Amino acid sequence: MAHPDNLSLDQVTLCAGTKTILDNVTLTVPMAGVTLLAGRNGSGKSTFLKACLGLVRLQSGVLRLKGQPPEIACRQIGYMPQGLSDTALMIPAISHVMAAMKGARWGIPLPSRARRENAERLLALTGASSFARRPLGLLSGGERQRVCLAQALTDSPQTLLLDEPLAALDHEAQHQIVSLLDTLTRDLGISILMTSHETEALDGKVSRILKLKNGGLHV
Numbered sequence: 001m002a003h004p005d006n007l008s009l010d011q012v013t014l015c016a017g018t019k020t021i022l023d024n025v026t027l028t029v030p031m032a033g034v035t036l037l038a039g040r041n042g043s044g045k046s047t048f049l050k051a052c053l054g055l056v057r058l059q060s061g062v063l064r065l066k067g068q069p070p071e072i073a074c075r076q077i078g079y080m081p082q083g084l085s086d087t088a089l090m091i092p093a094i095s096h097v098m099a100a101m102k103g104a105r106w107g108i109p110l111p112s113r114a115r116r117e118n119a120e121r122l123l124a125l126t127g128a129s130s131f132a133r134r135p136l137g138l139l140s141g142g143e144r145q146r147v148c149l150a151q152a153l154t155d156s157p158q159t160l161l162l163d164e165p166l167a168a169l170d171h172e173a174q175h176q177i178v179s180l181l182d183t184l185t186r187d188l189g190i191s192i193l194m195t196s197h198e199t200e201a202l203d204g205k206v207s208r209i210l211k212l213k214n215g216g217l218h219v
């Protein structure tokens with residue numbers, strides 16, 4: 001039987017260096033639609049997303065997405081980190097998307113034409129077709145966000161974890177991305193957990209808000 005689309009924490013303690021992000025938190029929340037992970041700068045939002053992906057270990061407790069531990073759940077998750085590494089800036093946008101594709105099933109890699117067509121489809125979906133062949137380093141902040149979102153959508157994830165997808169965007173671009181996220185949740189049934197300080201742009205599109213504060217996670 002399929003597990004409900006929940007995020008659940010059982011006595012979770014999570015730290016980043018000497019800072020306690022979560023202090024013995026127990027909570028279960030549905031994930032359907034868009035969940036906004038809110039909190040002040042440095043409250044631990046990025047660290048929490050990484051813990052959901054299994055990139056950061058919990059100090060104690062159990063965290064599950066759709067009933068699965070992060071190490072298993074991450075196979076169905078698309079992730080958009082905050083910012084890009086300097087090394088990625090030289091490669092063309094379309095290569096950035098193709099590089100994230102597994103491209104192999106039962107040991108047979110997808111032919112590169114299929115990978116390219118798939119990347120082109122995802123870049124079209126996020127409105128990034130016109131700059132698909134330009135290096136990431138020559139794109140504006142908003143254009144890069146679209147490429148990164150296309151990358152997060154490779155391999156048809158059921159869940160997206162997006163770290164500040166609206167940062168560095170003007171109001172119009174923010175509304176375009178929010179409308180795209182809305183379409184992804186409605187038409188493709190993708191659940192989104194995202195951080196953002198741009199709460200105005202998300203007005204009416206968020207199913208729930210999780211607030212990180214003083215070691216707690218509040219609905």
Ligand SMILES: Nc1ncnc2c1ncn2[C@@H]1O[C@H](COP(=O)(O)OP(=O)(O)OP(=O)(O)O)[C@@H](O)[C@H]1O
Pocket residue numbers: 016017018019039040041042043044045046047048
């Ligand atoms: N690997 C690490 N080692 C030590 N401290 C860390 C590490 N990673 C993060 N921190 C610290 O943990 C705290 C939480 O960082 P995090 O990036 O998760 O916050 P955030 O809520 O995403 O912040 P912002 O809104 O500014 O992006 C910060 O004080 C940060 O300096």
